Each structure stands twice: as C-alpha cells, then as structure tokens.
Amino acid sequence: MSAATDTIEEFASKEYQYGFVSEIESDTIPIGLSEEVIRMISSKKNEPEWLLEWRLKAYKLWLTMTDPLWHNVDVNPIDYQKIAYYSAPKPKKVLNSLDEVDPEMLAMFDKLGISLQEQKRLSNVAVDAVFDSVSVTTTFKGELKKQGIIFCSFSEAVQDHPELVRQYLGSVIPYSDNFYATLNSAVFTDGSFCYIPKGVRCPMELSTYFRINAANTGQFERTLIICDEGGYVSYLEGCTAPMRDENQLHAACVELVAMKDATIKYSTVQNWYPGDKDGKGGIYNFVTKRGICKGDNAKISWTQVETGSAITWKYPSCILQGDNSIGEFYSVALTNNKQQADTGTKMIHLGKNTRSTIVSKGISAGNGQNTYRGLVKINPGAENARNYSQCDSLLLGDRCGAHTFPYIEVKNPTATVEHEASTSKIGEDQIFYCNQRGISTEDAVSMIVNGFCKEVFKELPMEFAVEAQKLLGVSLEGSVG
Amino acid sequence: MEFLLKTDMNSEKLTAPNSYLRDFTGTDTGSDNPGPSWLSALRQNAAARFAEVGFPTRRDEEWRFTNVSPIAETPFTLATKAQSELSAEGLSRFTYQDLAGTQMVFVNGHFASDLSSATFPDGVSVKTLAAAMADNSPLVEKHLGKSAKFDTESFVALNTAALEDGAFVHVAAGAILTAPIHLLYISTAEAGPTVSHPRTLIIIEENSEVTLIESYAGASGQVYFTNAVTEVVVGENAVVDHYKVQRESEKAFHIATMQVSLTRSGNFSSHSIGLGGLLVRNDMNAYLGGEGIECTLNGVYLGKDKQVFDNHTSIDHAMPHCNSHEIYKGILNDYSRGVFNGKIFVREDAQKTDAKQTNQTLLLSPNAQIDTKPQLEIFADDVKCTHGATIGQLNAEALFYLRARGIKKDDARALLTYAFASDIVRRIKVDAIRSQLDRVLLAESALEGIAE
Numbered sequence: 001m002s003a004a005t006d007t008i009e010e011f012a013s014k015e016y017q018y019g020f021v022s023e024i025e026s027d028t029i030p031i032g033l034s035e036e037v038i039r040m041i042s043s044k045k046n047e048p049e050w051l052l053e054w055r056l057k058a059y060k061l062w063l064t065m066t067d068p069l070w071h072n073v074d075v076n077p078i079d080y081q082k083i084a085y086y087s088a089p090k091p092k093k094v095l096n097s098l099d100e101v102d103p104e105m106l107a108m109f110d111k112l113g114i115s116l117q118e119q120k121r122l123s124n125v126a127v128d129a130v131f132d133s134v135s136v137t138t139t140f141k142g143e144l145k146k147q148g149i150i151f152c153s154f155s156e157a158v159q160d161h162p163e164l165v166r167q168y169l170g171s172v173i174p175y176s177d178n179f180y181a182t183l184n185s186a187v188f189t190d191g192s193f194c195y196i197p198k199g200v201r202c203p204m205e206l207s208t209y210f211r212i213n214a215a216n217t218g219q220f221e222r223t224l225i226i227c228d229e230g231g232y233v234s235y236l237e238g239c240t241a242p243m244r245d246e247n248q249l250h251a252a253c254v255e256l257v258a259m260k261d262a263t264i265k266y267s268t269v270q271n272w273y274p275g276d277k278d279g280k281g282g283i284y285n286f287v288t289k290r291g292i293c294k295g296d297n298a299k300i301s302w303t304q305v306e307t308g309s310a311i312t313w314k315y316p317s318c319i320l321q322g323d324n325s326i327g328e329f330y331s332v333a334l335t336n337n338k339q340q341a342d343t344g345t346k347m348i349h350l351g352k353n354t355r356s357t358i359v360s361k362g363i364s365a366g367n368g369q370n371t372y373r374g375l376v377k378i379n380p381g382a383e384n385a386r387n388y389s390q391c392d393s394l395l396l397g398d399r400c401g402a403h404t405f406p407y408i409e410v411k412n413p414t415a416t417v418e419h420e421a422s423t424s425k426i427g428e429d430q431i432f433y434c435n436q437r438g439i440s441t442e443d444a445v446s447m448i449v450n451g452f453c454k455e456v457f458k459e460l461p462m463e464f465a466v467e468a469q470k471l472l473g474v475s476l477e478g479s480v481g
Numbered sequence: 482m483e484f485l486l487k488t489d490m491n492s493e494k495l496t497a498p499n500s501y502l503r504d505f506t507g508t509d510t511g512s513d514n515p516g517p518s519w520l521s522a523l524r525q526n527a528a529a530r531f532a533e534v535g536f537p538t539r540r541d542e543e544w545r546f547t548n549v550s551p552i553a554e555t556p557f558t559l560a561t562k563a564q565s566e567l568s569a570e571g572l573s574r575f576t577y578q579d580l581a582g583t584q585m586v587f588v589n590g591h592f593a594s595d596l597s598s599a600t601f602p603d604g605v606s607v608k609t610l611a612a613a614m615a616d617n618s619p620l621v622e623k624h625l626g627k628s629a630k631f632d633t634e635s636f637v638a639l640n641t642a643a644l645e646d647g648a649f650v651h652v653a654a655g656a657i658l659t660a661p662i663h664l665l666y667i668s669t670a671e672a673g674p675t676v677s678h679p680r681t682l683i684i685i686e687e688n689s690e691v692t693l694i695e696s697y698a699g700a701s702g703q704v705y706f707t708n709a710v711t712e713v714v715v716g717e718n719a720v721v722d723h724y725k726v727q728r729e730s731e732k733a734f735h736i737a738t739m740q741v742s743l744t745r746s747g748n749f750s751s752h753s754i755g756l757g758g759l760l761v762r763n764d765m766n767a768y769l770g771g772e773g774i775e776c777t778l779n780g781v782y783l784g785k786d787k788q789v790f791d792n793h794t795s796i797d798h799a800m801p802h803c804n805s806h807e808i809y810k811g812i813l814n815d816y817s818r819g820v821f822n823g824k825i826f827v828r829e830d831a832q833k834t835d836a837k838q839t840n841q842t843l844l845l846s847p848n849a850q851i852d853t854k855p856q857l858e859i860f861a862d863d864v865k866c867t868h869g870a871t872i873g874q875l876n877a878e879a880l881f882y883l884r885a886r887g888i889k890k891d892d893a894r895a896l897l898t899y900a901f902a903s904d905i906v907r908r909i910k911v912d913a914i915r916s917q918l919d920r921v922l923l924a925e926s927a928l929e930g931i932a933e
Contacts, residue, residue: 070542380847395862399829404857410872413844419855419870425862 031084035059038186041086045155045189048162051169058175058185065179072371072403073311073340075284078249085187085220144202150195151206154222157193164195168226172255172292172319180251180313181288184220188253191222196231196262205461206235221252227262229295234265236461248273250309251286260295260322265303267460272308277366279338282310289316293325293351301328302345303459310339315373317346320354320382327356330456335368335400344374344391344405349382349415358389361453364400371403378415385415393423394452502531504557505676505708506643517617520625520644527631527641534635546820546852547762547791552734557706559643560589560668560675572596575665575698575728577913582660582692583607588667590677591646604656604689610647610680620651625682628768629712629740636736636762640678640710647680650693654686654716661692661722661911668698668733670705679709687716692911693723697737698757699730709737715747717771722750724914728921729757731786738764745771752909754918755782755790756925762791767805769796769831774803781810781905783925784817784849791820798831801861805835810905811842812898813849821853823868829860838868843875843901845894899923 030037038059042052067078144151150161157165175185196202227233250272258264266289275282285308291300302316312335318327329345347356362370372391393402404421426448434444450457457465506528516524536553537544576584585607586596592609601607613621631638648664666679685691697707707729715721729735735758743749755761767776782790796805811819825836842851855868875897883893902922909915 393857393859395859395864398832398862399860400862401858401860403859404855404868406855406870408851408853408870408872410842410844410851410853413847413849413874415844415872416874417870417872419868421855421857421866421868423857423859423864423866425864 032081033059033083033085033187037085041187041189044086045158047158050166051158054170054175055186058182059187061176062179062182062186065182068179071313071342072373072405073313073342073369075311078284080183083249086189144204147200147203148197149200149202150193152193154188154191154193154224157224161193161195164226165193165224168224168255168257169222170255172257172290173253173288178288180286181253184222184251184253184288188220188222191224191252193223194225194233194235196227196233198228199230200228201231202233206233219248219250219252221250221254223252223254224257225255225264225266226257227259227264229259230261231259232263234267234461236267236269238269238271248282249284249286252288254287254289254316256289256291256300258291258293258295258298258300258325261297262295263299263301264291265301266291266316268302268304268306269460270304270306270308270312273310274308274337274339275310277337279310279367282339283308285309285312285314287314289314290319290346291317291327292319293322293327293354295325296322296351297324298322299326299328301326301330301459303328303330303456304332304343305456305460306331306333306341306343309341312339312341312343314343315345317348317375318356319348319350320356320385321350322354323351324353324355325351326354328459329356329358329360329374330459331360332363332453332456333361333370333372334363334365335370336365336396338367340369340371342371342373344372346375347377347387349376349378349385349387352381352383353385354382355386356388358387358391359455360389360391361456362391362393362402363396363449363452364393364402365396367399369401369403371405372421373405373407375407375409376417376419377407378410378412378417380411382412383414385412385417387415387417387419389417389419391419391421392452393421394449395423395425501536501553502528502639502642504559505639506559506678516614517622519622520614523626524642524644527626527638527644530631531635531638531642534633534638537635543793543822546818547760547789549736549760549762551760552706552736555674555704555706555734557674557676560670560677560705561591572665572667575667575696577661577663577694577917582663584663584665585648586665586667587646587648587679589669589675590666590679592648593667602658602660604653605658605662605691606649606651606653607662608649610649610682611645613649613682618649620684621649621682624684624712624714627712628714628742629710629738634738634764636708637710637738640680640708640738643678644680645678647682650681650683652683652685652689652691652719654688656686656689656691658689658691661694661914663694663696665696665698666707666709668703668705668707668729669700670703671700674704674706676706676708679707681709681711683711683713685713685715685719685721688718689716690720691722693721694726694914695724696726696728697735698728699733701730702732703730704732705730706734707736709735711737711739713739713741713749715741715743715749717745717747720748722910723752724909724911725751725753725763726918727753727755727757727761727763729761731757731759731788733758735761737762739766741765741767741776743767743769743771743774743776746773747771748775750775750777751779752905753778753780753782753792754906754921755780755792756921758788758790760789760791762793764793764795766795767797769798769803769805770800772800772802774800776803776805778805778807779809779905779908781812781902782819783812783814783902783922784819785814786816788817789820790817791822793820793822793824795824796826796836798825798827798834798836798864800828801830801832801834803831803834805837807836807838808905809840810902811840811851812845812902813842813851814845816846816848818849819851819853821851821870822856823854824856824858825866825868827857827859827861827864827866831861832863834861834864834866836864836866840868840870841901842870842872843898844872845874845898 256264272283300318327347333341335341360372364370376387378385431444584598586593827834855870906918
C-alpha cells in the first residue's frame with residue numbers, strides 16, 4: 001500500500017498549475033456596493049432603463065437578505081463592501097480579429113492551453129473568451145449567424161437583442177431567488193448569451209472560458225441560453241484562475257430555457273484556485289444554475305467536473321414543466337487539502353411522464369469535505385414521474401469527509417423514485433488483485449479512480465473528458481487513456 | 482438556494498413559551514416539584530431552556546416538514562393522576578396476556594399499581610421513577626437526563642421540566658430475562674385536551690439480556706398530547722431487544738425521543754410500529770460509543786386519513802468496528818403524510834464501520850405525501866456505508882397475478898400492503914409479540930380471516 005499512499009499524497013498535494021497574475025491594466029471602479037455603483041455599472045454598459053430598474057429592485061431586496069447558513073461549509077464572513085464590482089481590461093475597443101488582441105492576454109490563454117487560433121483551426125469550437133468581466137473576442141460568430149444562432153456576450157445581447165433578454169432574464173432564476181442570485185442580479189457585469197432558433201441543431205460545441213484576473217474583483221457572470229422548439233445545443237464552460245491570497249467571490253447565474261422538443265447540454269469543468277495546503281486564499285464559488293424544460297419532450301442535461309475553488313456551492317437544477325421532459329445531472333466533485341464542496345441538484349417534476357437521472361461522484365482527499373445535497377420533488381400533477389439518483393463517495397485518506405443530504409418529496413403516488421448512496425475507499429483487495437496481475441499500485445489506483453468517475457466522464461464532450469481526466473490527477477497518468 | 486427558505490412563513494417562532502410551560506408542565510420554572518436538589522436543578526435548566534427556545538417551527542431544519550403549531554394552538558392542561566378510571570379489561574387490547582412477563586401500566590404518566598404486575602423476575606428492578614428519585618438512587622442521578630439532551634430539543638426540554646414520574650428499569654449484570662418487560666403508557670382525556678410527559682429510564686448492565694416493549698395507547702376519539710422521552714443505557718456485551726408499539730387515539734399528538742447509549746460489544750435492536758395518532762414524531766437516536774457494537778433500527782408505519790408520521794433516526798458511529806442496519810417502511814393512504822430523516826454519522830476514528838440504511842415508502846392514494854431525507858455524514862475512509870430510498874406504488878404485475886387467481890382487487894391490494902409491512906414484523910424475534918402485531922396489522926389492513 002505504500003506506493004498507493006504515495007500516489008494519493010502526491011495526488012492530494014498537486015500544485016495548482018495555473019496560478020499566475022497577468023499584468024494587464026484594469027478599468028476598475030472603486031470598491032464597495034451602493035446604488036451609485038449599480039447605476040455606474042449600468043451606465044458604463046449603456047443599458048436600457050428597465051434593466052437598471054431590475055438591478056435596483058434586486059439590490060433593494062438584497063439589502064434585506066442575510067447570507068445563507070444552511071450549507072455544510074465553513075465560510076469566512078464576506079465583506080461585500082470590500083469587493084470591486086466592475087473590472088474591464090483596458091484599452092477597450094471593438095476588435096475584428098485575433099491580431100488586435102493584447103499579446104500578453106493571448107500568451108496567457110496559451111499558457112492555459114486554450115489558444116484561440118488552434119481551437120479555431122483544429123477543434124471546430126467557437127470560443128467566447130471572457131476575460132474578467134468583458135468579452136474580448138468572439139470567434140465563429142459569422143458561421144453561427146448563418147444558421148440564425150445568436151451567440152454573443154451578455155452586454156452585446158442587451159444592446160442587439162433587448163427583447164429576448166427582457167423576456168427571459170430572470171424567468172428561471174428570479175432576482176429574488178436567493179442571496180447570491182439576488183446579488184448577481186444587482187451587479188452582474190457580463191456573461192454569455194445564446195439563442196438557438198426553431199429546429200436548428202447547433203453545428204459545434206459552444207464554449208466560454210471564464211477567468212478571474214484582477215485582484216479583489218468579484219466576478220458576477222450572467223449566462224442565458226434559450227433553445228427554441230426542436231433545437232439542440234451543447235455548451236461547454238471551463239474555468240481557471242490565478243493564485244491569490246485573499247478569497248475571491250464568484251457568484252454567477254446561469255439560466256437555461258428549453259422549449260418543446262429542444263435539448264440543452266451544459267458541461268462545466270471548474271478548476272479555480274483552491275487555496276494553498278492550509279486553505280489560505282482560494283475562490284468562493286457560489287453559483288446558481290437552473291434550467292427549465294418549458295415544452296413537452298424537452299431535455300436539459302448538466303454535467304460538471306468540479307476540482308477547484310476553496311468552496312463550491314452550486315446546485316444545477318431542472319424544472320421539468322413540459323410533459324415527457326427529461327432532466328439529467330452528472331457530477332464529479334473532488335476536494336482535497338482544505339477544500340469544501342456543497343453541491344448537487346434539484347429536480348422539480350411538474351409535467352406528466354417526466355424523468356430525471358442524478359449521478360453524483362464525490363472524491364475527498366486530504367482534509368477535503370464533500371457534500372452532496374439534492375432535492376427530488378414530485379408535484380401532484382407529475383403523473384408517472386420517474387427519478388433515479390445515485391451518489392457515490394470515494395474517500396482517499398482518513399481526515400476527509402463525505403456527506404449526503406438528499407431530500408425527496410413526493411406528492412404523487414404514481415411516481416417511482418429511487419435513491420442510492422454509497423461510501424467507500426479504494427479496497428486493499430482491489431489493489432491486491434491488480435498487483436497480482438502485474439499492474440502497479442499507481443496504475444491500479446488510477447484505473448479505479450477513473451472507473452469510479454467513468455459514468456460522468458462519458459457524458460462530457462471529448463475535449464473536456466480529456467481535460468477532466470488530467471485534472472483528476474497528474475500522478476494517475478500512465479494508464480489514463 | 483431555497484432548501485431552507487421554502488418554509489411556512491406564518492409559523493414564526495411561537496411566542497410566549499412561558500405560558501406553554503405553565504400549561505404543559507404545571508410550573509413556570511420547574512422548581513416547584515419535589516425531589517433531590519440535582520433533580521430540581523435539572524428541571525429548572527430544562528424549563529429555562531424551553532422558555533428560551535419555545536416550540537420548533539418549520540424554519541428549523543429538523544422540523545421543516547412537520548408543523549407543530551396544532552400542538553401550540555390546542556389548550557392542553559397537564560394530565561393528573563386521578564383523571565380516569567381504567568380496568569384491566571379495558572386495557573386488554575393493548576396488553577400481551579399470553580406473555581408471562583412483567584407489566585407496568587402508567588396512566589397519564591403516573592404509575593397505576595392496580596393494573597401492573599406485582600412481582601418481578603430475579604435480577605431486575607422495576608420501579609417508578611418517582612420512587613427511585615425519592616430514594617435518591619445514585620444510578621438515576623448518574624443517568625437521568627444525561628443522554629437525552631434538551632439544549633436543542635424543545636420537546637425534551639418540556640418533558641424534563643415536567644419530570645415527575647415514569648418507569649425506571651434496572652437490569653443487573655449477567656441477568657438473562659426470558660420474558661419481556663412491558664411498559665404501557667395510557668392516556669385519557671375525557672374532560673378536555675391533556676398533556677402528559679412519560680419518562681423512561683432503562684439501565685442494562687453488562688452481559689445481560691432483556692426484551693423490552695414500550696406501548697403508547699389511548700381511548701379512541703380523545704384529544705391529548707403524549708410527550709415521551711426514553712433513555713436507554715446499555716452495558717458491555719448486553720443484548721437488548723426493544724419494541725415500540727404506538728397505538729394512540731386518532732386525534733392524539735405523540736412526540737417521542739428515544740436516546741440509546743451503547744458500549745463495547747453491545748447489541749441493540751429496536752422495532753418501532755406506528756399505527757395511531759394524528760401527528761406523530763419519533764426521534765430515535767443511537768450513540769455507538771464502543772467497539773464491536775451491533776445496532777439495528779427498524780420501523781414501519783401505516784398512515785391513513787390525515788395522519789402525519791415523522792420518523793427521525795440518528796446513528797452515531799463514534800468508535801470503530803461497529804455495524805448498524807436500518808430499515809424503515811411506510812404505507813400511506815388517504816391524506817396521510819410521511820416524513821423520514823435518517824442520519825448516519827461516522828466519526829473520524831470510526832474505521833471499519835459498516836452501516837446500511839433502507840427507506841421504502843408505499844404511496845397508496847393520490848393525496849398521500851412523503852418527504853424523505855436519508856443523510857450520511859462520513860469522516861472516516863475505511864468504511865462501508867450505503868443508503869437507499871425508494872418511493873412507489875404496489876407492483877402492477879403482482880396485483881395482476883393475484884387477480885388472475887380470483888382475488889378481489891381490494892383484497893389483493895390489502896394483501897400486498899400487508900406483505901410490505903409484515904417484512905418488518907417478521908423480523909421480530911419474540912413469537913408472542915410478533916403474532917400479536919401480526920393480528921393488529923391484519924386488522925388494520927382489513928384482512929382479518931383472509932390471510933390466516
């Protein structure tokens with residue numbers, strides 16, 4: 001077992017690879033939050049009056065709210081007056097091609113392994129790179145435009161498609177939803193907007209790389225994806241962030257709307273700075289993600305691989321309103337050192353014959369605390385609803401924790417709901433079995449961990465599946481395909 | 482998000498707990514009860530604690546699915562000793578005549594000697610808590626109120642503040658009891674809603690073996706509130722078989738906390754059968770404080786009309802090499818509601834823990850509801866922990882199979898429902914209890930004479 005222990009320790013003490021600060025001048029407004037700051041954000045972004053009013057409504061409500069305390073994580077109190085709520089890289093001008101992008105910024109993307117040119121040329125992925133809060137460049141836009149697909153930054157959408165934004169913004173996550181969503185509604189700066197018209201199958205994977213850069217800048221992303229009747233879209237989101245000593249707050253909102261027969265697949269790889277070994281620094285990732293299957297036969301599928309952040313607090317949810325609609329949630333969450341994750345999903349069954357599947361894999365190492373928190377709710381009208389949930393936890397080391405808080409609320413007798421959870425460690429007998437057959441302990445651990453997560457990885461698009469496996473452990477390479 | 486926010490906004494912390502304290506326990510401060518000084522202190526602390534926290538509301542995570550405001554809104558008065566005339570015949574429905582065991586009957590929380598057995602087997606001392614406290618028994622002082630904590634539990638605080646009488650069972654080391662000890666708590670409320678606070682303290686010394694039955698019952702149609710607390714202390718290598726049979730009136734409120742502390746190589750199993758009551762809450766907590774403990778918690782409840790059954794269980798694995806098994810089954814008819822919350826804690830050093838929890842619920846009516854929350858909190862790595870929860874209806878194929886053999890639809894449904902529940906009853910080790918409960922279950926399922 002000594003080799004396995006080494007592997008695990010090595011794995012647990014893996015340094016954050018993407019920690020660096022790039023020297024780009026930021027256009028940051030003074031720190032603190034007030035009505036004035038919100039007006040300033042809104043006017044900087046040249047927003048219409050209704051949006052400003054919406055922000056102010058959220059702000060006024062937020063003032064009356066308190067930080068939630070029900071979660072199973074320790075959060076150092078956040079001073080919301082010490083955060084800068086807007087930061088955009090300077091100089092800010094409209095760019096036509098990649099050549100105009102700041103070379104330093106391009107170099108940084110290269111370091112992260114997301115060369116825009118490479119991606120554009122080889123992988124057929126359109127990338128809307130969000131650098132801090134403002135979109136810098138957008139690729140493949142023209143090609144998407146031919147199909148009638150709108151894929152742009154949120155600020156552009158507010159200018160160019162205000163009617164769509166106004167109709168759907170806050171329709172899934174109302175501004176009053178929860179503390180962090182309300183804060184986001186008041187101060188969000190940018191994000192992505194996507195509209196797939198009727199009957200269009202988006203020809204490529206859409207992806208955005210989020211990156212927190214300027215120190216003390218909370219990032220408040222707002223993403224809105226609307227998939228009209230019969231449409232299909234697969235959206236990829238990946239995150240890395242540079243090393244910081246102070247906790248950074250990230251409170252994003254993602255709203256998905258799937259109409260009749262539409263399918264939205266939303267995949268995330270999150271690898272933000274988790275803090276050092278003693279838990280110092282690291283990102284607070286407090287995200288509200290929710291999708292609604294508005295029409296019949298709609299489908300929303302969430303896949304997430306969460307390996308970063310000091311604290312992860314997110315519950316990508318599905319409201320299954322249309323009959324026969326489907327919700328899926330596949331998750332791998334890894335916590336090591338002092339990382340904490342409280343994540344899971346909510347499946348709200350409203351329509352007839354709605355189905356949902358939850359597969360959650362938690363891996364805890366070091367002093368990591370991993371919590372699955374999920375809600376499956378079958379409302380009286382949801383005839384023949386079906387849910388299957390499975391939450392498995394793998395513990396590497398004896399100082400970590402795995403927790404499960406599934407809530408199941410059933411108000412219709414025709415529903416069939418199943419929930420299973422298990423917790424285990426890598427069995428010595430399993431390692432022994434592999435050793436006997438000439439497989440080294442390191443390879444055996446790698447095989448077992450990968451096998452543990454396989455159900456989720458197979459839901460990821462190819463590029464992400466590879467990245468996710470890399471993230472799961474440098475020392476586990478070798479046998480990782 | 483709104484895991485907690487989605488609560489009943491109207492149920493603010495119920496104000497003026499002091500007035501409840503007076504009505505429910507007959508004292509403001511818990512001090513005017515007789516007894517030794519440590520007891521007065523205990524009661525006073527509990528009363529002060531209740532005055533501070535009041536009744537729980539749906540904002541409390543532990544009570545988010547169960548609203549106790551009907552209890553606060555009913556004008557209960559503290560039940561007194563002389564409120565009822567009961568005969569042994571009247572009780573026969575609730576007793577186990579074919580069991581040659583010890584029986585203690587309490588009416589409204591007070592011991593009824595005329596209804597109880599006069600003699601007790603060797604190695605066991607069964608007396609009233611009032612008598613034990615009057616003797617200032619060091620065992621009582623050592624254990625009473627120690628494991629059932631009232632800092633966070635309002636109803637335990639209320640019970641402790643009203644502490645006056647109850648059952649005290651002491652099983653000596655090495656005693657092997659062949660016949661069970663039956664504690665029967667009867668409530669009566671002819672003159673108006675009453676509240677009683679039955680308290681049970683059971684101390685089982687090492688290497689002994691005992692079967693215990695706790696029954697709670699009341700006359701049909703009467704409105705009363707039973708607020709029970711049971712503390713069980715199990716010594717090393719002791720084997721304890723515990724049954725709780727709850728057959729309160731269909732208008733009664735029943736809130737009970739049972740706290741079990743186990744030590745090395747103890748073996749504890751509990752079967753909880755819930756049939757009666759309008760609003761029923763059971764807290765069943767086991768603390769596994771030694772190595773090699775076996776703990777089994779099983780339960781079944783049958784809900785009909787507007788009954789609410791709320792079962793909370795907690796198994797705390799504090800030490801390594803312990804096993805726990807848990808199966809809770811619910812059958813919900815009409816407008817009944819079920820709540821299940823099963824917690825399993827595995828502490829940092831509790832390696833080699835094997836914990837298994839199953840929760841199954843049968844929803845038989847379109848208006849029945851279940852809220853279930855099986856919860857695992859694990860801090861050790863070398864453990865096997867699983868939980869499973871299923872919610873569904875009767876198997877259509879099984880129904881078809883029975884009907885194809887000429888069994889009427891209603892009978893076939895009743896038969897399958899009975900089979901679902903009897904899975905728990907079948908696990909009961911004592912024949913007499915098993916067959917008695919089987920008969921009750923058959924009667925509840927309207928199957929008398931069919932499945933014999």
